[in-house]
Amino acid sequence: MGKPLILITNDDGFNAPGIKNLTEFVRDLGDICIVAPERPQSAMGHAVTISSPLRLKKLTESESFTEYTCSGTPADAVKLALDKVVPRRPDIILSGINHGANSSVNVIYSGTMSAAIEGSMSGITAIGFSLLNFSHDANFLPARKYIRSIVLSTLNSVELSGKCLNVNIPDVREDEIRGIKICRQAKANWEEEFDERLDPHNNKYYWLKGVFKNKDNGKDTDEYALSQNYISIVPITIDFTEHSTKEILNTINFNV
Amino acid sequence: MGKPLILITNDDGFNAPGIKNLTEFVRDLGDICIVAPERPQSAMGHAVTISSPLRLKKLTESESFTEYTCSGTPADAVKLALDKVVPRRPDIILSGINHGANSSVNVIYSGTMSAAIEGSMSGITAIGFSLLNFSHDANFLPARKYIRSIVLSTLNSVELSGKCLNVNIPDVREDEIRGIKICRQAKANWEEEFDERLDPHNNKYYWLKGVFKNKDNGKDTDEYALSQNYISIVPITIDFTEHSTKEILNTINFNV
Numbered sequence: 367m368g369k370p371l372i373l374i375t376n377d378d379g380f381n382a383p384g385i386k387n388l389t390e391f392v393r394d395l396g397d398i399c400i401v402a403p404e405r406p407q408s409a410m411g412h413a414v415t416i417s418s419p420l421r422l423k424k425l426t427e428s429e430s431f432t433e434y435t436c437s438g439t440p441a442d443a444v445k446l447a448l449d450k451v452v453p454r455r456p457d458i459i460l461s462g463i464n465h466g467a468n469s470s471v472n473v474i475y476s477g478t479m480s481a482a483i484e485g486s487m488s489g490i491t492a493i494g495f496s497l498l499n500f501s502h503d504a505n506f507l508p509a510r511k512y513i514r515s516i517v518l519s520t521l522n523s524v525e526l527s528g529k530c531l532n533v534n535i536p537d538v539r540e541d542e543i544r545g546i547k548i549c550r551q552a553k554a555n556w557e558e559e560f561d562e563r564l565d566p567h568n569n570k571y572y573w574l575k576g577v578f579k580n581k582d583n584g585k586d587t588d589e590y591a592l593s594q595n596y597i598s599i600v601p602i603t604i605d606f607t608e609h610s611t612k613e614i615l616n617t618i619n620f621n622v
Numbered sequence: 623m624g625k626p627l628i629l630i631t632n633d634d635g636f637n638a639p640g641i642k643n644l645t646e647f648v649r650d651l652g653d654i655c656i657v658a659p660e661r662p663q664s665a666m667g668h669a670v671t672i673s674s675p676l677r678l679k680k681l682t683e684s685e686s687f688t689e690y691t692c693s694g695t696p697a698d699a700v701k702l703a704l705d706k707v708v709p710r711r712p713d714i715i716l717s718g719i720n721h722g723a724n725s726s727v728n729v730i731y732s733g734t735m736s737a738a739i740e741g742s743m744s745g746i747t748a749i750g751f752s753l754l755n756f757s758h759d760a761n762f763l764p765a766r767k768y769i770r771s772i773v774l775s776t777l778n779s780v781e782l783s784g785k786c787l788n789v790n791i792p793d794v795r796e797d798e799i800r801g802i803k804i805c806r807q808a809k810a811n812w813e814e815e816f817d818e819r820l821d822p823h824n825n826k827y828y829w830l831k832g833v834f835k836n837k838d839n840g841k842d843t844d845e846y847a848l849s850q851n852y853i854s855i856v857p858i859t860i861d862f863t864e865h866s867t868k869e870i871l872n873t874i875n876f877n878v
Binding site: 406408409410411412413414415416417419420421422441442445446448449450471473474475480483487488489511512515516519523525526529530531532545546548549550551553555556558559560562563569570571572573574576599600601602603604605606607608609611612614615616618619620621622 | 662664665666667668669670671672673675676677678697698701702704705706727729730731736739743744745767768771772775779781782785786787788801802804805806807809811812814815816818819825826827828829830832855856857858859860861862863864865867868870871872874875876877878
């Protein structure tokens, strides 16, 4: 068996320290193919580009290490990589390391996770990594051995084939990380408060500035694990059906 | 008790026939507040605008009927409406009617559904409506009585409070619609095939043109119901945790 092919992308753009660190962490675990957005794409959710064409730009190409940038969103990057760039079907797709949390409901807004979800939709095992620190100078090194372990364990597990994992990493020193916890997504939301301003022509405009509210006391949640300095892993489904609500709906007479 | 407040948005833009029809269909069921994107936002997924400010534009304002446009995405429109526009908490959020299907995995890419999901994240009951016809001249009228029935039944159900529904409507004559089916999301994916072209400067560019592949033979799926000329309702969760995979992950020794 040859080396595994690892496709890497992110939403902060190809030049972000997060993807540079991730690539360095897994460099020796397989052949590496990077297709990352040329510009930051945070909060893009699962957007795809349908009304304008996409561009690819080759930065490096060798047998074991290829790097492209792509003009679109993280989901575009995965689609384009799978159709036009990879020499064979990737064994795993890694997205990140995101500069900032994608725990709890943030998975819904996350460009990082949209790339992983896109991979999983094509049946390819995928992991999104996020560090709870938004800054450019965040320290990714404490996560190194955990990320390597998660990638290797996932590659080696037949049962995890095609699954999608959302991994969040607390922003603490390496000796403060207490381990890895398997979690469910915490129930939370953003309470929005737009900052209303006036432009020089006296017209109003609004900046989004929500406040994250965790409404879940469960000790099995990602938010709880992260608060206790654990790395959280939440497996993510691409079946959005809320099966319990089907039963409620079936009791309703729509009376048409 | 006063009239219910119905917040309406979409992803095709305020001027699309789909939202005009939806508004007309439910006009007498409550007070109406429309906050819709000023420009089409298809395939935006759950994108939100964080790096540029948003604008609101008032088109109409009266006690029972208010209409604004918003410069952002469908998720932005809901956030901004809830914080800056609505006179009280909406009783329901309606999104659509989308020009084109949002059945199966399309829910993941859908701007229409992102608006409904955003509402549900704030605890407000929300329904996204989509007609299986992409054209501007699509005929929304056959869906009229079904949409009214679904909105009324949902407003009247305590158990459906805060839930999110994905409603898809077959593109057939009214006498061909066989009723409403409660479904699960079909397992399907898009097989991407980018159209590769050369620009006048001999540089490659790519148009996304995927082919939708339904891989699910289940008769309880939205795809099956729609193929049989039923209107499909899939309840949508905002908890993306794949609980069954937590058990697999708990058996893995990460060996850090």
